[in-house]
């Protein structure tokens with residue numbers, strides 16, 4: 001079983017390297033070795049995430065903080081990241097513990113995948129589908145779902161709302177400006193989790209269950 005996990009992570013890191021060349025025209029020859037996302041993903045895939053899944057205390061968080069110090073990327077050991085993940089520039093990125101990221105996603109610097117501080121649940125952070133792009137400074141908060149192929153514009157803020165597949169969302173608060181290639185002007189739907197927990201589409205945040 002251990003061998004198959006290692007083989008899987010080797011395949012994932014190869015896809016991460018391909019993603020660097022696919023997404024950054026400035027990457028040449030063996031320059032993937034210089035990318036902070038490569039350094040972070042090496043440690044995350046082969047040490048932090050497996051140790052975290054084994055329930056090892058302290059060490060994964062320690063290593064994660066060392067990597068944050070070196071790269072400016074704070075990636076919690078618990079986060080699940082699909083193959084072909086690329087963070088351009090790196091600095092200022094925060095990815096929370098229960099975040100799930102699909103395949104071939106791209107983040108720019110200063111992106112946040114965080115909790116709202118109002119949900120004490122097993123899942124507090126966003127779940128991204130495949131081929132999602134988050135522009136610089138984009139902030140996604142809460143256990144929201146972002147569909148495949150969605151683009152979150154630079155400096156966009158989405159809180160407690162889901163993002164449908166194949167659309168572009170921009171602004172603060174984020175609105176849909178493109179859906180399946182067509183320009184639109186639409187509100188984002190209230191997050192599924194919110195409706196489940198609150199039984200309502202009212203987005204007024206309660207005072208209970210405050211957590212990080």
Ligand SMILES: CC(C)(COP(=O)(O)OP(=O)(O)OC[C@H]1O[C@@H](n2cnc3c(N)ncnc32)[C@H](O)[C@@H]1OP(=O)(O)O)[C@@H](O)C(=O)NCCC(=O)NCCS
Pocket residue numbers: 108134135136151152153154155156168169170171177178183
């Ligand atoms: C959202 C984005 C992915 C473009 O998606 P798109 O589907 O091609 O959307 P368009 O470019 O056609 O823009 C649609 C509308 O949204 C607006 N828009 C695009 N990005 C925006 C943003 N980040 N904030 C506010 N408005 C934005 C456009 O001006 C346009 O408005 P208009 O119809 O009134 O002219 C892109 O604008 C973006 O933000 N990319 C992030 C890139 C980045 O972070 N680079 C960092 C390099 S270091």
